[in-house]
Amino acid sequence: MLQKVMSNAVFVGTMVGxxxxxxxxxDLGRKKMFMVTLLFIIPFSGLSAAAVDxxxxxxxxxxxxxxxFFCGIGIGGEYPLSALITSELSKRSRRGRNLAIVFSSQGVGNLMASLVCAVMAYAIPAEWVWRIALLLPSAICLLIAYPRSQLTES
Known part of the structure; x- marks a missing residue:
């Protein structure tokens, strides 16, 4: 039972986020909240990777x-905020194309995550594959934190 609850926690968190x-x-500003989403994803993804029994x-x-669940809240916030910020910061003539890139990137990201895990499954012990897979979002979010902080408030 707890395994099923655990499996769905990120999805429930995503809906909440x-x-x-x-x-x-x-209410508070898109850029500010776009940064706050990282404050959910970075630590909670890292803490997920450090889980012990x-x-x-x-x-x-x-x-x-x-x-x-808390990582999912941050992930959920990414969906509306990335779409809104992209829409508001895009020139009218490129808005549709830019939004299509944002939404298609979600599917590409899911595919890439699966491929990275498949490659890791052959290269490293299974005990580390899931931990690295849960830690990678923290690393990626750390890389995008500074460029994201330079966005203008929309």
Whole structure:
């Protein structure tokens, strides 16, 4: 049962994040909230990768459920904010194309994540594959934090 709850935690968090950050982006500023999404993804993705089971109690599932839920909130915020910011900062003549790139990049990202995990499965021990897969979003978000901070408020 707990495994199923854990598996769905990121999706529930994503739905929460879409609503919360969509509203907060309107009220408090999109750029500011776009940065806050990283404050959810970076630490909680890293904490997910560091999950441990204490004395075989199954506590790893609870740890992953909580950390994946909060990471999902950040991921959910990315959806409305990336679309809104792209739309508002794009020239009218390029707006549709730029939004298509944003949304298609989500599918490309999912495909790339699967390919990276498949390659890692052949190259490193299984115990590390899932940990690295959960840590990679933190690293990617750290790389985009500075360029994102330079965006103008839309």
């Amino acid at each position: 879409q609503i919360v950050f969509g509203v907060l982006g309107d 204490i004395n075989g109690s199954g506590s790893i599932y609870m740890w992953l459920t909580i950390t994946r």
